[in-house]
Amino acid sequence: MYDTEENIRTLMSATGLSHEEATKKLAIRVRVTCGNSVPAIKLAEDVQRLLERTIAVAEPNEPCDVELCIQAHPVTNAPMHLSVEVSIDGIVIRNVIPGSESHSYEVDAPTDLHGLFRKAAACYIAGHVIACSVGQQADASSPFAIVPEPFVFNFAALGVTAEDLERPIQLTDTVLVGAGGVANGFLWAADELKLHGEIAIVDPKKVSAGNSNRCLYFDLGDVGRGKAELLAERVNLPGLHITPVQCDLHRHLADRPGKKATRVIVTTDSRRARRSIQGELPAEVLDASTTDISEIVVHSHSLPNEGACLSCIYAHTHDELQQDKHLAEKLGLTIEEIRTPLIDRGIATKLAANFPGVDAESIIGTSLDTFYKKQCGEGALLTKAGKQAAAPFAFISNLAGVFLALELVRFEKNKNQSSRDNYFFASPWQPPHRSLRRRRRRLPTCEFCGDPHTGKALRLLWPERYLA
Structure with missing residues (x-):
C-alpha cells in the first residue's frame, strides 16, 4: 500500500x-x-x-x-x-x-x-x-x-487556545500552493477548524510512489493521478469550496482577476519555488516547510511587512547551486534545464536518450527529483557531500501541516497587529517551546522586500494595504 x-x-x-x-x-x-x-x-x-x-x-x-x-x-x-x-x-x-x-x-x-x-x-x-x-x-x-x-x-x-480554534475563518481569494505531504497535513488538520469560503489547490504534479508515504489522502493506487485533483476529491470540508488547478501558480494567476491572489498558503518542497511565489507579490503569505527529517519551519506575513518575506526565509544558498550542478552532471542536462520545475517534452526526450529504457512520454510533467530517485544509485538522491537526501516521514509532513493550520488561526487573530512574531521553527522529535517563536528580520539585499522599486510595485498592487 x-x-x-x-x-x-x-x-x-x-x-x-x-x-x-x-x-x-x-x-x-x-x-x-x-x-x-x-x-x-x-x-x-x-x-x-x-x-x-x-x-x-x-x-x-x-x-x-x-x-x-x-x-x-x-x-x-x-x-x-x-x-x-x-x-x-x-x-x-x-x-x-x-x-x-x-x-x-x-x-x-x-x-x-x-x-x-x-x-x-x-x-x-x-x-x-x-x-x-x-x-x-x-x-x-x-x-x-x-x-x-x-x-x-x-x-x-x-500558542493558541481551544477558544481560538472555535472561531470561524472566512477564506476568500485564497490559493493553496502544493498538494503534497504538508498540504495533505494542512487539510487533514483544517478538518478540525470552522473554515468557510473557497480555496484553490494549485499543483502541476502527479502522484508518485513516494507520495504515498507522507500524504494521508493518497496511496500507491493513485500513482499517476493529478495531485491537486485527487486532494480536492478526497477532502471534504463542509462550508469550504475547493477547486483543483493542475498548473503552477504563475500560470494560475494569469487567469485570475487582477492576475493576483490576496492570500497564498505555501507547501511546496523547494526553496526556489518559494522565492518564485514571493515574486508574484501576494498580499498575505502563510508557509510551512520541512528540512529533511530534522526541522519544521513556519512563516507568515502580510503587507505592509516589517519582517522577512519568503525570499528572506529561503534565501539562495551555495548548497543549492552545488546540488544543481550535481543533478545536471548525473542527468546529462544543463543548469538551466535542472531549474525547470517539471520535465517538459524537450527535457524528456533528452533524458530518454541518456537513460535507455526510459519512455519520454511517461515522464513529461513529473519532477526531475522524482526521475532521479528512480534512476540513480538505488533511488538515492545525493547532495554534493554524497549524503542521501531524506524525504520526511509521514508524521513530520503532517505535523508541518498541523502547524500551518495553527498559523492560519494565529494569523487571523493577530493580522491587524502592526508588529507580531511571524517565524517559528521546531524539531519534530521534541516537544515545541514558545521561546522558539520569533520575528525574522528581512535581508537588506532581498530582491523583493529589500528593494525600493519592489516596494513601489507592492504599493501599486495593493494600495488598500498602504492607505489603510
Missing part, C-alpha cells in the same frame, strides 16, 4: 545504517491499545494512521515488538511498552515496564479535547514511537536519540 523503500532510504540517510539494517529497523510491529473514551479512541486512530505509513501496525491478534497504550493498561508481553496519558492540558509519554510499581496507568481521559490539539499530539506520539523503536544511535545529534523521558507536550506551547 505504501512505498517502503522511500522510508528505508530516509532512515539510511539519517543514521548511516545499511539497507539491510534500516529494513530490519522499520520491520518492527507496533500495536496500539487504547481506552474506551472517545478522545482516546480518536487519538489512537490518528496515531495508527500516521504510523502505518512508516512502520508495521499489528492487528489485535498478531504479535508485536512495541505496545503503545493510550489511556489503557497493556494487554501484550511486548519487549517495549509506551504509555500515553492524555489531559486537557497535553500529553505525557513514558517508557514503562508492565506491572512496575513506579508507574500507574491513567485510564480517565478528558471528555472534551479539541481535534487540532489531538492531531498535533498524534504526530508527536508517532514520532516518539518511531524514535524509541529505531533505538538510540551512537551520534548524539541524530534525531533518533531518544528524548529524555517523560516526553511532555503541553498544548499551550502551540
Whole structure:
C-alpha cells in the first residue's frame, strides 16, 4: 500500500545504517491499545494512521515488538511498552515496564479535547514511537536519540487556545500552493477548524510512489493521478469550496482577476519555488516547510511587512547551486534545464536518450527529483557531500501541516497587529517551546522586500494595504 523503500532510504540517510539494517529497523510491529473514551479512541486512530505509513501496525491478534497504550493498561508481553496519558492540558509519554510499581496507568481521559490539539499530539506520539523503536544511535545529534523521558507536550506551547480554534475563518481569494505531504497535513488538520469560503489547490504534479508515504489522502493506487485533483476529491470540508488547478501558480494567476491572489498558503518542497511565489507579490503569505527529517519551519506575513518575506526565509544558498550542478552532471542536462520545475517534452526526450529504457512520454510533467530517485544509485538522491537526501516521514509532513493550520488561526487573530512574531521553527522529535517563536528580520539585499522599486510595485498592487 505504501512505498517502503522511500522510508528505508530516509532512515539510511539519517543514521548511516545499511539497507539491510534500516529494513530490519522499520520491520518492527507496533500495536496500539487504547481506552474506551472517545478522545482516546480518536487519538489512537490518528496515531495508527500516521504510523502505518512508516512502520508495521499489528492487528489485535498478531504479535508485536512495541505496545503503545493510550489511556489503557497493556494487554501484550511486548519487549517495549509506551504509555500515553492524555489531559486537557497535553500529553505525557513514558517508557514503562508492565506491572512496575513506579508507574500507574491513567485510564480517565478528558471528555472534551479539541481535534487540532489531538492531531498535533498524534504526530508527536508517532514520532516518539518511531524514535524509541529505531533505538538510540551512537551520534548524539541524530534525531533518533531518544528524548529524555517523560516526553511532555503541553498544548499551550502551540500558542493558541481551544477558544481560538472555535472561531470561524472566512477564506476568500485564497490559493493553496502544493498538494503534497504538508498540504495533505494542512487539510487533514483544517478538518478540525470552522473554515468557510473557497480555496484553490494549485499543483502541476502527479502522484508518485513516494507520495504515498507522507500524504494521508493518497496511496500507491493513485500513482499517476493529478495531485491537486485527487486532494480536492478526497477532502471534504463542509462550508469550504475547493477547486483543483493542475498548473503552477504563475500560470494560475494569469487567469485570475487582477492576475493576483490576496492570500497564498505555501507547501511546496523547494526553496526556489518559494522565492518564485514571493515574486508574484501576494498580499498575505502563510508557509510551512520541512528540512529533511530534522526541522519544521513556519512563516507568515502580510503587507505592509516589517519582517522577512519568503525570499528572506529561503534565501539562495551555495548548497543549492552545488546540488544543481550535481543533478545536471548525473542527468546529462544543463543548469538551466535542472531549474525547470517539471520535465517538459524537450527535457524528456533528452533524458530518454541518456537513460535507455526510459519512455519520454511517461515522464513529461513529473519532477526531475522524482526521475532521479528512480534512476540513480538505488533511488538515492545525493547532495554534493554524497549524503542521501531524506524525504520526511509521514508524521513530520503532517505535523508541518498541523502547524500551518495553527498559523492560519494565529494569523487571523493577530493580522491587524502592526508588529507580531511571524517565524517559528521546531524539531519534530521534541516537544515545541514558545521561546522558539520569533520575528525574522528581512535581508537588506532581498530582491523583493529589500528593494525600493519592489516596494513601489507592492504599493501599486495593493494600495488598500498602504492607505489603510
